[in-house]
Amino acid sequence: MSDLHRHSINPVGADKADIESIGSDVKAPENVGTTVEAIDADDIARLAEHDHVRKNFKWWELICCCFCMNNVPAVCSLLLYAAFTNGGIPALLYGYILAYTGAFLTALAIAELASVIPTVGGVYHMAIWLAPPRWKGLAGWCVGLINWVGWMFQVSSTCVLAAQGFVSFVQVFNNDYNPDKWVTYLINLGIYLPMLLVNIWGIKWFGRIDTVVTVVQVFGIFAFLVAMLCKAHPLASAYSVFAEVRYSDPVNSLGNTMMLGFLAPVTCASGFDAAAHLAEEVKNPRKMVPRIMLLVVAMGGVCGIVVSLMLGFIASDITVILESSNYYPVVTLVYETLHSKAGAAIYCFIITLVAYNGTQGSLLVASRQLMALSADGCFPRKWRLHEISPRFQLPIISLVVCCLLNMAAGALYLSGSAGWNALNVACVASFNLSYVIVVLLAVWRGRARLPADRAFKIPTSVGNFTDAAGITYQLFSLVVLSFPSNLPFSLDVWNWGIVFELGSILAIWLIFHAWGRKRYEEIDIDKLIAIADQRDAKEGTTH
Template identity: 30%
Template sequence: MQAQTQEERDTLVLAKLGKKSVLRRRFNFLSILGFACTILVTWEGSLILFTTGLTNGGSAGLVFGYLFVWIGTIAVFTTMAEMASMAPTSGGQYHWVSMLAPPSCRVFLSYITSWLVICGWQAILSGSGYLGGNQVVALIALNNPDYVPELWHGTLLFWGFILVAVFINTVTSRVLPQIEVAVLVLHVVGFFAFMIPIVHLAPEKASSHDVFTQFTNGGGWSSQGLSFFVGLIGSVFAMFGCDSAVHMAEETRNAEVVVPWCMVSATLLNGAFGWGMVIAVLFITVDITAALESPTGSLGFPIIDITYSALGSKAGTSVLTAILLFMTAAGAISAMATSSRLIWALARDRGLPGWRLVTKLQPKTAIPTLAIIITSLVAILVGLINIGSATAFNAVISLSVSSLYASYIITETLLLYRRCTGFIHPHQGHLSSLSNNNNNNNNPANHLTWGPFHLPGIFGIAVNIFAVAFGLIIFFFSFWPVATPVEPATMNYSIVMTGAVVVFALVYYVVYARRIYTGPVVEVVFEEAAVDEMAPKEKIGLGMGV
């Protein structure tokens, strides 16, 4: 038997999931790591989303709350990395649900999960554009005291960020992996470029006692503990979304190994950077109340005022803020790529109206152009909400946490059930041990096989349990408002948005989708007995034809 090339193995790995290999594999470990880090942008996001943790928790709450979220996020994405290694497909969570769920509810759960994941990523894209646009508004306010911001200013800038993301994902899609590597370098270098000046030049520094022991209940909750948990959501938003690498798996070489290790590496790297940046900034934030009430703080970006207080220079503050702006734009680019691949994957499985058109790829670049257009149009329409009400738009953004964590909980609970009942076979390394078990309801569940990345035994079960428990905590508190008493303007409407998504998916499923959606479609049949006898050309053909 001739040795398999990586391309042949990637084709066969996808074929055992019943899928044709039609997307071009441009990403390697470094570029997909850059892609995931760009989505996370944790040290940048921790600064941008400083307000939530400062209001509920204070400096000490922010430090220890961040650490708790980081540990929980490691458990969540380590568990998801196991599933990514088992089935590295663009469908991600909804495909895994179809593999892991009991036959009686497999199709239904898979379909509901698909809508949760798509809406969650659409909200992340909208949130990236919104945060980028409003950072520009805050920067203008810093440099021009007479400027009076309007909601439509932020919306126009938000649209600008979306259009840049469209351009990069279409016109320059061939060099997207190289762009992601360059962004990864900026992400690492920018961490030191931002932190060193503000720490060195800050005229005053807080004491260790204030940073590590000062808790605040700015939301007026009944206890400090409750305030602490409400304040976690800012850190969560800055650290979740690492499943973006999963949805690019069909464009990644050696995805069953590269994607899971990338998810774990990105979570560890970004978490360490974020925690270090949070502690550094808290040491130079002498007056937290003043930062929150400053012109930029009132716009949701107290970090700009904190940076200005440390540097004493508007020009220097603008340069450092530009790093955050650039990384936010890069996050929008990656979020659009992720969201469009999800739409394309669900259309491929006949889960969306007009699926035949949406699945078509651009001939020269093999990218899902129509899916990118749909993603961008939805984001642009969502941006109109901000003109009428910033509160309503914030509810859309909050949908990202509740929806994605709901999908995480569903998949990880099913994985825990399967691993505890011994239905998943050990990884044997050779493709002849793989079987196409993901779609057909007739296929027995005990055909499930671990991938190369796997936490064995009781350790894997413990991590899986903690991931589910942590996910339930975050999902529960993602619906809480920031402060009491709750008024219409301060209400967290994400529970309404999440409920609306689930209700829509249920109605659409009952009325139409249940007749055409039967789970991930089997496009190719994997013949395990014939693998060893196939010549290399025949192996490639297995992934390209029915």
């Protein structure tokens, strides 16, 4: 069976007529090893038999979808407690500047590759294309599964945030309400059903929902913050916002405290490859996906910095945050500033809505990555995880499996803060590790391997700098993620996330050598690129 036949989805969004019409007049990009003529008739005929995921997003809808997954304005509001106990607002503010600068430099490298390989696998397919022939299988297997694990943990993490939002909403009107963890977990389980229904039956409205939520998130949160700035008296001093470092313990050094404060921004500045996994669901992905990826990172950085500044000036009395019994301490700050329970409830509703919608989008991305991995044999083909439903033109089985696995993973919340923090840290570490491996492969193979006529091109000198800077930041972020959640050190605050991540990597490596080496067969990326060129030619787009 040919490589293309193993993918029951067209990775670049061409329809059946596009595939059947491939002719000798269309050539692959310069420096790409496979031309359209090399794709035999059997490949084309078998691929044409399958249904494909339709174009579910307009370009602005995909921007909103990816921005909602990032959750920056909402998550920044939720990080106040961590900020005030580890470094203060300066750690949060400078952490955002550092984290999003590093993320943007890394995204430049990933975006350039996305313009060459606009496929559902994202960094998974990039790793296969970049790796030397001998290492393609191992590189694809490891990067693909590590990245998928990151997206799965992202779903679990944001879904619990949404569940906590429902509890926080009740706490606005009843300060004494403090439910057991199993109550929050049951709410967490209940969220998955409507989320799955929207991913299947509501996919045609998905982009519109994301657009509305983005508008509500940005304008709603900033409207509240402006009102709070006007009502807050006195405002915090500029010194406390820009220079005053707060120590969680007197024995902590400035360096340790700031590193702990950087944890929150580093956590937000990840998962920016979402657009790459949805490339086939937007028109002209070679041009749009790189630009969307970079725009989302830039939007997240700007929003994070502005929200941090505004909250820093508003929260002059930090005891409001530190003594809050609400799951979302920022909601207490809203109430104490505006003296309105209705206002606090609306703010809580916005944060919860954003967390829910971000979870919904992350589930979408995780299912697409699982589909791509299954098509190559990362999972037994008899599980049919790669198959597309002819009725819905969606990977229904992958969606359901991702949903069920995350419902199980959410049980870690019941184990306490140590287990839950471990999942959150492992999520970000998985993302960043998959990014740094791909960029390292790109540096190793050299920029000469990239097609000269790619849709998104960075000058060689600039590209070399961004690659080096992106690698440096991602390695630094992995060091930050290895720090315990608090100091002085004890087993209660030990960061089990890195242990969790190392265990996942070891399991992925062992399974490859014990099972995957014989059954896994990576896709021929050059053939996918050739089909992408045919799609672009038929749509009248060039790169």
